[in-house]
Amino acid sequence: MESCCNARCGLIAGAVIGAAVALLGGILIPVGNNIIEKTVKKEAVIEPGTPAYENWASSPAPLYRQFWFFEVQNPQEVVEQGARPALVEKGPYTYMVGYLPKANITLNPNHTVSYKLPQEAMFAPALSVGSEEDNITSLNLAVAGAYKLVPKLLHPILETLIKSTKSSLFQRRTVKELLWGYRDPIFKGVVGLFTTYNGTYDGDYNIFSGKDDITKVGMIDNWRGNNSLSFWDDKYCNMINGTAASSFSPFVDDSKPLYFFSADICRSVSAIYEQTMDLKGIPVYRFGLPDSVFASPTVNPENHCYCKDLTTTKNCTMAGVLDLSACQNGKPVYMSLPHFLYGSPFLHEAMQGLQPSKEHHSTFLDVEPMTGFTLRFAKKIQVNMMYGPSKVITVLKKVKDYTIFPVVWMNESAALDEETADLLKDKLMGSIKLLDIIQKTMLGCGVAVFVLCLISYCVVRRNHNKTRIV
16 A cells, blocks of 8 residues: 555656656746847847857858850851851859958947958969960950940941951950950050959948847948939939848848848849758758849839830830949949849840859858858859940941840859858857757656656556455
8 A cells, every 4th residue: 555655656746847847848948049049149249259240350251253254156247247146155264252351340339330341353273264364255345335335426436446446346355354454445445344343342331230239230321421322313223221141130031031232233132032951061041032133114113213224125124134334334234144044035035055044043142040141142143235236337237236245144152161160050059959959858858757657647546446446
C-alpha cells in the first residue's frame, strides 16, 4: 500500500515538474523572442561599435563590375544597306570596385549619417576573358551622341566633321577606351561610357542611423543635399524611396516590397519576394525586380513620368527602357535590363543575337530577414544609346527608324564570404538558434514528462483499484 502511494505521489510530482518545465519553456518563447528582438535592433543601428556599422562603413565582401560588350559583326552592311546589326556578346571584362571604405563619414545629431561613396575601378585580369586592350567593334559614341545633341539645323556641319575625320556609325576601340574614355577626333574631347567614374564620388548621401527609429535604418534622408530628385518633372518619379540597398530594417516581411534608390539609373525602384534560399548555411529572402518596374505607362500608369520623348518611345508604349538623358546632360543614354529583358518586341526585332533570360539577366537582392542585411546581390543594367534616320548624315541615311542600340551590359555584384558568414552564424544566428533549441527542448521535454507521468499515474491507480477489488 505504502509503495503504491509513493509511486503515485512520485508520478504526480513528476507531472507537476513536467508541467512546470513546459510552462517555463513556453514563457521563455516570448521572453526569448523579446531578447532576440532587442539584440537585433541594437546591433542593426548604424553607429560605431555595432556589426551593422562595421559592415556598412567598409564592406568585407569584394564588389565587382563585370562588363559584356555587344560586338557588331556586320557594321558595313548596317551603314550601306540598312541591315539589322548582328551582335555577339563579348565578356566578361571584370573590375574590382567598392574596395575603398566610405568617405567623409559624419554622425549627425539628428540620428542621420552622412557619407560619400568613392568610385574607383581596378581591372581584374584573372576574372576577365581578355585584357583591357582587346578591340571591340561597337557603336561610335560621338556620332550617336551628336545625332541628338546637335540641332538638326546644324547637321550639315556634323556631316562635314564626320567625313573629314573618316568616322562612321561604328568604330573599333579597346575595352579601356570604351569604358573610361578616349579622345574623339570629331569633337576633340574625351568620350566614353564611364568617363566620370574613376577618382570621383557618388553622393553626398545622408541616411538614417536607426538610433531613434529602427524601422528607418539605412533609409535615405537626402542625396546631394536634396530629399527628392529633379530629373523627372513629377513629384512621384522624383521621390527618393528606401535605402541604398546594402541593408534594410530588421525583421523583413516577405509580403511587402523593398524599396531602394540607385544613382546609376537616377530613380527609386521596388523589389518583391521571390523565394527563400540558403546562402552558406544562412536562410535568405531573395527579392527581385518585377517586370512592372519597366512596363510602359500604358501597362503601368505609375511609369508615365519616366516617359519624356514621345518619338523615341513610340508615344510612351515602349517597355523595358528608361530614358536617362534628363540626368545625363541631354546625352541619348537609355538604361534597360541586359538583352532588353522585359522589353518591347521591336527592341529585340531591331537586332540580331539578343537572348534575354530572367535567370542570367535579372537583378536580385538576397536579404537575411532577421537583421535586414543584404548578404548577396547582383545589379544588372544595360547601357544603350539612340540614333535615328537622317537625310543629311551619310552614315545614317540607310537607318529606317529610331534605334536604341545596346552597347554594353554590366553586372555589379557582391556576395558574403565564408569568414563573414561564419562570424554571422556564430555571433548572431548561433546564439538565436541555441536559445530556440533550449526553449523548444524545455517545452517538449516538459510536455513529454507531464504526459508520461499522467498516463503512468492513471495506470498505477487503475491497477491499484483492481487489486483492492480482488
